[in-house]
Amino acid sequence: MSAVTLGHLLAQGRGHLDAAIGLAGTPQRSESVVTAARLVGQLTFGLSRYLDDIAPYSLDEAITRDDLERDARATVDAREAMKMAAEGLRDRDAEHDVYMVEPPDLLVAHLAAAATLLTAGRDLLRTHFSTDPDGWPQRRDWAEVITSAPVARALLAEVADWLRQVTRLTGWLSLLSAPDPAVPASVHEGLADAYRWLLTGSAAFTAGQGDLATEADTELMRAVPVSLPPRRRPPQDGETVGELAQGVATSAARLRIVALAEGAEALRSTVLTAESWRWTATGAAVICHLSELVLRSLADSPGLEVGGPGMAGQLSDAADAAAEASARWRGVAAGWNLMTTATSGLTAPGIADTGDLILRLGRLAFTDPGWTPLRARRAPMRDVADLAPNTAQAAVVVGALHNAVDILAQVGAADLRAVETVIQAWRIYMPTRALPEYYDVPYRYGKASPEATADLLRAYRAACGATDHAVTGLDTVAVTMNAPTRFLAAAKAAISPAPSIGERREAGPLARPRQRSAASTPQPSVVWPDSVEQAVRNTGSPDLILQMRARAIDKLATKLIDEAKEYSQDDAPGPLRGHGRTGPLARNPARAAGENFPLGPRAAPITRPGAGAPVRSAGVPVHPQNEGLRRQR
Amino acid sequence: MPEIENMRARLEAASDLPGLLAAAWDAFSLLLAACQDSEDRSAELFAAFAFSAAAAAEGRLAIAGAPSLSAEPGQTASNDVSSESDLDKLADALAGLAGRLGERLLSAARESAHRGDRGACEHAAAQAARVSEILAPDWP
Numbered sequence: 001m002s003a004v005t006l007g008h009l010l011a012q013g014r015g016h017l018d019a020a021i022g023l024a025g026t027p028q029r030s031e032s033v034v035t036a037a038r039l040v041g042q043l044t045f046g047l048s049r050y051l052d053d054i055a056p057y058s059l060d061e062a063i064t065r066d067d068l069e070r071d072a073r074a075t076v077d078a079r080e081a082m083k084m085a086a087e088g089l090r091d092r093d094a095e096h097d098v099y100m101v102e103p104p105d106l107l108v109a110h111l112a113a114a115a116t117l118l119t120a121g122r123d124l125l126r127t128h129f130s131t132d133p134d135g136w137p138q139r140r141d142w143a144e145v146i147t148s149a150p151v152a153r154a155l156l157a158e159v160a161d162w163l164r165q166v167t168r169l170t171g172w173l174s175l176l177s178a179p180d181p182a183v184p185a186s187v188h189e190g191l192a193d194a195y196r197w198l199l200t201g202s203a204a205f206t207a208g209q210g211d212l213a214t215e216a217d218t219e220l221m222r223a224v225p226v227s228l229p230p231r232r233r234p235p236q237d238g239e240t241v242g243e244l245a246q247g248v249a250t251s252a253a254r255l256r257i258v259a260l261a262e263g264a265e266a267l268r269s270t271v272l273t274a275e276s277w278r279w280t281a282t283g284a285a286v287i288c289h290l291s292e293l294v295l296r297s298l299a300d301s302p303g304l305e306v307g308g309p310g311m312a313g314q315l316s317d318a319a320d321a322a323a324e325a326s327a328r329w330r331g332v333a334a335g336w337n338l339m340t341t342a343t344s345g346l347t348a349p350g351i352a353d354t355g356d357l358i359l360r361l362g363r364l365a366f367t368d369p370g371w372t373p374l375r376a377r378r379a380p381m382r383d384v385a386d387l388a389p390n391t392a393q394a395a396v397v398v399g400a401l402h403n404a405v406d407i408l409a410q411v412g413a414a415d416l417r418a419v420e421t422v423i424q425a426w427r428i429y430m431p432t433r434a435l436p437e438y439y440d441v442p443y444r445y446g447k448a449s450p451e452a453t454a455d456l457l458r459a460y461r462a463a464c465g466a467t468d469h470a471v472t473g474l475d476t477v478a479v480t481m482n483a484p485t486r487f488l489a490a491a492k493a494a495i496s497p498a499p500s501i502g503e504r505r506e507a508g509p510l511a512r513p514r515q516r517s518a519a520s521t522p523q524p525s526v527v528w529p530d531s532v533e534q535a536v537r538n539t540g541s542p543d544l545i546l547q548m549r550a551r552a553i554d555k556l557a558t559k560l561i562d563e564a565k566e567y568s569q570d571d572a573p574g575p576l577r578g579h580g581r582t583g584p585l586a587r588n589p590a591r592a593a594g595e596n597f598p599l600g601p602r603a604a605p606i607t608r609p610g611a612g613a614p615v616r617s618a619g620v621p622v623h624p625q626n627e628g629l630r631r632q633r
Numbered sequence: 634m635p636e637i638e639n640m641r642a643r644l645e646a647a648s649d650l651p652g653l654l655a656a657a658w659d660a661f662s663l664l665l666a667a668c669q670d671s672e673d674r675s676a677e678l679f680a681a682f683a684f685s686a687a688a689a690a691e692g693r694l695a696i697a698g699a700p701s702l703s704a705e706p707g708q709t710a711s712n713d714v715s716s717e718s719d720l721d722k723l724a725d726a727l728a729g730l731a732g733r734l735g736e737r738l739l740s741a742a743r744e745s746a747h748r749g750d751r752g753a754c755e756h757a758a759a760q761a762a763r764v765s766e767i768l769a770p771d772w773p
Contacts, residue, residue, distance in 0.1 A: 373683075
C-alpha cells in the first residue's frame with residue numbers, strides 16, 4: 001500500500017462532496033437537512049483552516065499592514081467570510097443528527113465523509129510542522145515544499161473549488177429548509193446567512209485571484225505525503241516489481257524522516273559509530289552500483305520504447321552518474337578503513353531501512369527473487385523483458401531507483417555534516433600502529449591525523465556531489481518517463497533558489513512597507529466614530545467584506561485600548577511587556593511556515609536562538625537574544 | 634594464491650596471543666585489500682565483496698584494540714591477490730581464510746585472561762565470520 005498523500009484524501013473527500021451535490025433536487029428528510037447544515041458548517045470551517053495556513057494573517061493585519069498584497073488581503077477576506085458562514089451552522093446542538101439511521105442517510109453520510117477527509121488533509125499537512133516540547137517549530141523535508149509558491153497556489157485553487165461546491169450545496173439546503181416547518185428557524189436562518197457569506201467569500205477569491213495554479217502545481221500539491229514514518233516492510237521473497245518499488249518507496253520515506261528530522265544531525269554525530277558510517281557508505285556504493293546496472297540494462301534495451309527518442313541517452317547518462325557515485329562512495333568506505341570512534345556497532349537509526357533498500361534493488365536487478373548480497377545468492381541479471389516489459393513498468397522501475405538514490409543523497413549529506421562535527425570535536429581515532437611514526441602515542445589508539453580526516457571529508461564531499469549529480473540525472477529520466485517519483489524533481493524545483501513568486505514580490509516595491517509621509521499623517525481633526533461597523537452600515541453599503549473589516553477594526557480598537565490600560569497600570573515597563581504577539585500566535589509553526597506564501601517573502605529557516613542564523617517568527621524579525629526573553633515570558 | 638596460503642599458515646603457526654593478534658591484523662588487511670580489489674571484477678559479486686571489505690576493516694580495527702597487540706607495525710606482506718583470474722576460486726580461498734581466522738580468534742577469546750583482549754577477539758571473530766558467511770559458495 002502506498003503512503004497516504006494529500007491528493008488521496010482530497011480526491012476522496014471531493015468525491016463525497018460531489019456525490020452530496022448530486023442529490024440536489026431530491027427530497028430530503030427534515031432531520032437530514034438539519035444535520036447536513038451542521039456538516040456544511042464543518043466543511044466550511046475546515047476550508048477556512050487551510051487558508052489560515054496559506055495566509056497566516058489576522059484580519060487586523062490585513063487591514064493595518066501595508067506590506068500585504070492584494071491577493072493576500074483577498075485570501076484573508078475569503079477566509080473570514082467562510083468563518084462567518086461556519087459560525088452560524090456549526091454551533092448548533094448535534095443531538096438530533098442522523099448519522100446512525102438505517103438505511104444510511106446518503107446526504108449526511110457523504111457530507112460527513114467529505115468533512116472528515118478535508119480535515120484529515122489539513123492534519124496531513126500539519127504533520128510536517130510539528131513542534132517540540134518547548135513549542136518550537138520542527139520543520140521536516142516537505143515543509144518547504146508545502147509553503148512554496150506552487151503548492152500555495154494549488155491549495156488556494158483547491159479551496160476555491162471546494163468553496164464553489166459548498167456554496168451550491170448551501171443554497172440548495174437553504175431552499176429546502178425554507179418551507180419545512182420541521183426545520184428549526186435558526187437552522188434555516190443559519191443556512192441563508194451562510195449562503196450569503198459563502199457567496200461573499202467566493203467573490204473575494206475571484207477578486208483577489210493572482211497567478212493561476214498550473215497542472216504541475218496541482219500535481220505537486222497532491223503528492224505531499226503524510227510525514228509519519230510508515231511501518232517498516234521487511235522484504236519478502238518473490239515480491240513483484242511493483243511490490244519491490246513500493247517497498248523502496250516505504251524505506252525511502254522512513255529514511256527521509258530519520259535523516260531530516262530536526263536534531264538528526266546532532267543525534268547522528270553523537271550516536272553514530274565509524275562502523276555505521278562505513279557500512280552506510282558501503283551500502284551507498286552498492287545502491288548506486290545496482291542502480292547503474294538496471295539503468296544500463298534499460299538504456300541498452302532496443303526493444304523497449306521507454307520514452308521516445310533521447311530516452312536511451314538519458315538513461316545512459318544516469319547510469320554513468322550512478323557508476324561515478326558508486327565509485328565515490330567506495331572511496332568513503334575506504335576512507336574509514338583505519339578510522340574508528342570511541343564506540344562500535346551498527347547504531348545508525350536507518351540501517352535496517354538501508355538494508356531493505358539494498359535487498360529490493362538487488363531483487364530488481366537480479367533474477368533471484370530472494371537475492372541478498374551473499375555470494376551464495378549470486379544470480380544473473382534480469383532480462384529487461386521480465387523486469388520492464390512495457391513503458392509503464394519501466395517507469396515504476398525508474399521510480400524505485402530514483403527514490404533510492406534521492407534518499408541516499410539526503411542521508412549522505414546528513415552523514416557529511418555529522419562527520420564534520422565529529423572531526424571538529426576530535427572524536428575520530430586511528431590505531432597507533434597505523435599512525436605515522438612521528439606520532440608518539442602511548443595508547444592503542446590516537447587521534448586521527450588531520451591529513452586523514454581531511455581526506456575523509458574530501459571523499460564525502462565528492463560522494464555527495466556525485467550522488468546529487470546522479471539524482472539530477474534520475475530526476476530527468478523520471479520526468480521524461482512519467483515515473484511515479486517525478487514529483488521529487490518538481491518538489492526540488494518548487495523550493496529551488498530560482499526566483500519564486502514570493503521572492504519576486506519581495507523584491508518589488510509592493511513588498512516594502514511604504515514610508516508614511518508627513519502629508520499622509522492623519523490630521524487631529526478627524527473624528528472617529530464610536531463603532532466603525534455601525535458607521536459603515538450607516539452608509540448603506542451592502543458590501544459584506546467592508547462590514548466584516550469594520551467589525552475587525554472595532555475589535556482591534558477595543559484590544560488596543562485594553563492593552564494601553566494594562567500598560568499604563570504596569571509598574572515595570574519593558575520593551576516586550578504587553579506585546580500582543582508573544583503568545584501562541586507568534587509560535588504557531590504553520591504561521592511561521594506560511595510566511596512565504598506568494599503573498600510574502602520566503603520563510604527563512606527557523607533555528608533555535610543562539611544558533612547564529614536569523615530567527616524569524618510570525619514574520620516579525622526578532623533578534624535571537626530578544627527571542628530568548630520572549631520565550632521566558 | 635600463495636599470499637592466502639601463507640597467511641593461513643601464519644595463523645595456524647601462531648602459538649601465543651600477541652602472535653595470533655599480529656597475524657590476525659595482517660589477515661584482515663589481506664582480506665580487506667583482496668575484497669576491495671575484487672569489487673570491480675563481477676557485477677554479480679560487487680555487493681558481496683563490498684560488504685566483506687567493510688567487515689574486514691571493522692575486524693582489523695577491533696584487533697587494534699587488543700592490549701596484547703604490539704603497537705609496532707606488523708610484517709609487510711603482499712596483499713596483492715589480483716593475479717588469481719578465477720574469481721570464484723579467490724572467493725573460496727578468502728572465505729576459507731576468514732572462517733579459519735574467526736575460529737582462531739574465537740578460541741583465543743575463550744582462553745584470554747584479559748578482558749580487553751577477550752572483547753577485541755570476540756568482536757573481530759564476529760567480523761571474520763561475517764566475511765566467511767558473505768563469501769561462502771553455498772547457502773549456510
